[in-house]
Amino acid sequence: MRSIFKWIGAAAVAALGSTGAFAQQVTLDVYYAFPAFAKFHEPIAQEFMKQHPDIKISFRAPAASYDEGHQTMLRQSVTNQLPDVYYSGYHLLAELVHALERRDQIVDLGPMLAAEPEDWRKANYSDALLALGQVGGKQYGLAFNASTPLMYYNADLVKKAGGDPDKMPDNWTDIIALAKKIHAGDTAGLAYNIHDWPDDWLWRSMILQGGGSMLDQSGTKVAFGNEVGVKALNYLRQFVTETGMPLIDWDQSRQQFIAGKIGIFFDTPARLRQMTDLIGDRFTLKTALFPVDDKAGGKLPTGGNAAIIMSKDPAKQKAAWEFLKFVTGPEAQKIVVETAGYLPTNLRAPGPEFLGPFYDANPNFRTINGQMARSAPWQGYPGGNSVRIWRTQREIINGVMRGEVAPQAGLDRLVSETTALMK
Numbered sequence: 001m002r003s004i005f006k007w008i009g010a011a012a013v014a015a016l017g018s019t020g021a022f023a024q025q026v027t028l029d030v031y032y033a034f035p036a037f038a039k040f041h042e043p044i045a046q047e048f049m050k051q052h053p054d055i056k057i058s059f060r061a062p063a064a065s066y067d068e069g070h071q072t073m074l075r076q077s078v079t080n081q082l083p084d085v086y087y088s089g090y091h092l093l094a095e096l097v098h099a100l101e102r103r104d105q106i107v108d109l110g111p112m113l114a115a116e117p118e119d120w121r122k123a124n125y126s127d128a129l130l131a132l133g134q135v136g137g138k139q140y141g142l143a144f145n146a147s148t149p150l151m152y153y154n155a156d157l158v159k160k161a162g163g164d165p166d167k168m169p170d171n172w173t174d175i176i177a178l179a180k181k182i183h184a185g186d187t188a189g190l191a192y193n194i195h196d197w198p199d200d201w202l203w204r205s206m207i208l209q210g211g212g213s214m215l216d217q218s219g220t221k222v223a224f225g226n227e228v229g230v231k232a233l234n235y236l237r238q239f240v241t242e243t244g245m246p247l248i249d250w251d252q253s254r255q256q257f258i259a260g261k262i263g264i265f266f267d268t269p270a271r272l273r274q275m276t277d278l279i280g281d282r283f284t285l286k287t288a289l290f291p292v293d294d295k296a297g298g299k300l301p302t303g304g305n306a307a308i309i310m311s312k313d314p315a316k317q318k319a320a321w322e323f324l325k326f327v328t329g330p331e332a333q334k335i336v337v338e339t340a341g342y343l344p345t346n347l348r349a350p351g352p353e354f355l356g357p358f359y360d361a362n363p364n365f366r367t368i369n370g371q372m373a374r375s376a377p378w379q380g381y382p383g384g385n386s387v388r389i390w391r392t393q394r395e396i397i398n399g400v401m402r403g404e405v406a407p408q409a410g411l412d413r414l415v416s417e418t419t420a421l422m423k
Helices: 012-015 035-051 066-079 090-101 108-114 118-126 127-131 155-160 172-182 201-209 227-241 250-258 270-278 314-328 332-337 356-361 362-374 386-401 405-422
Strands: 028-033 055-059 083-087 141-145 150-153 188-191 262-267 285-288 303-307
Touching: 028 066, 028 250, 028 314, 035 055, 035 314, 035 332, 055 314, 066 083, 066 090, 066 386, 083 090, 083 141, 083 314, 090 303, 090 386, 127 141, 141 270, 150 155, 150 270, 155 172, 155 262, 172 188, 172 227, 172 262, 172 405, 188 250, 201 227, 201 386, 250 262, 250 270, 262 270, 270 285, 270 362, 285 362, 285 405, 303 314, 314 332, 332 356, 356 362, 386 405
Parallel strands: 028 055, 028 083, 188 262
Antiparallel strands: 083 303, 141 303, 150 262, 150 285
């Protein structure tokens, strides 16, 4: 009996059959974002198909980003060309679910999850992780990737600047002060590529870490038009004026860090494996927790995606559920962490049977787990304009960082233009 079924009750096993869950092969049409993430999607699919020979996984060409994938899904919901499974960015999940619900094009996973043994659910998923895939109280997705922004740094440059590579500052004032010391000649002290990031993750991080929020309690009004917002924009301007941050695109910035030209770099943990391999022994790479000014109430938005099911075919729905359980299970999450660096979304994955030995040998990969307590949902804006809202916000933030717009004036514009687009 395959290991994936060891938690399933005897009745369910009998229903699936001992020689295969399906009378004939079922092919699942699967869509995800970011081509680089084939490095873990492909091996996970291969392992799944070994354990489930009656289910074939067929990937569509990946979307360039969550925003691009989201726009494609909205278009294809109109033309009925949706995939069977999609990995939706958390910040766009609610908007997508509401659009698909209207056409009865998405599956409520609640009954499927409820049909599984309770001890299996508790052993694999925490309530917080399950909440990442919920919309309106219903379980529409299972968390596949999860991340909060991670601080990467060149320990050699930090030490040269008089800092302690084993104890990095945990607030923005001290981080900027250290980065200013690192900045010398052609070396930039810090890079925080919010000015060209494909979504609002890094902007939201600056607001939440300061104890602020994007929307008020009603979820209908902008809530960052205050001292937290002004402080965040002032920090962003300081990154340029005091630490020598180059306003280049995020891929160029990453290459500069890898080349030893930037001291402190903020990025998703999903690129930790790539960065580690490319840096090699060029310098000592270390990771640290994201700086948080408000130690009592500061949070960080949880990036990543949840897997959802769109197929209306019963056989495909059953196959897709097996696939979702596998990709969010400990075997698949081990692959994700080791090939990328994400926070595992399965409770069993960090244990000694799976990731424990890897974490012991690679402590940089364990750092992100220390931010779990600050993880907060990453939700979009009401009105269905989340993608357009960020693109508008990004232009304003870009102007502030370049010194073309004063922080307070930039904040006023952010509030007014976001409010207008939410309508």
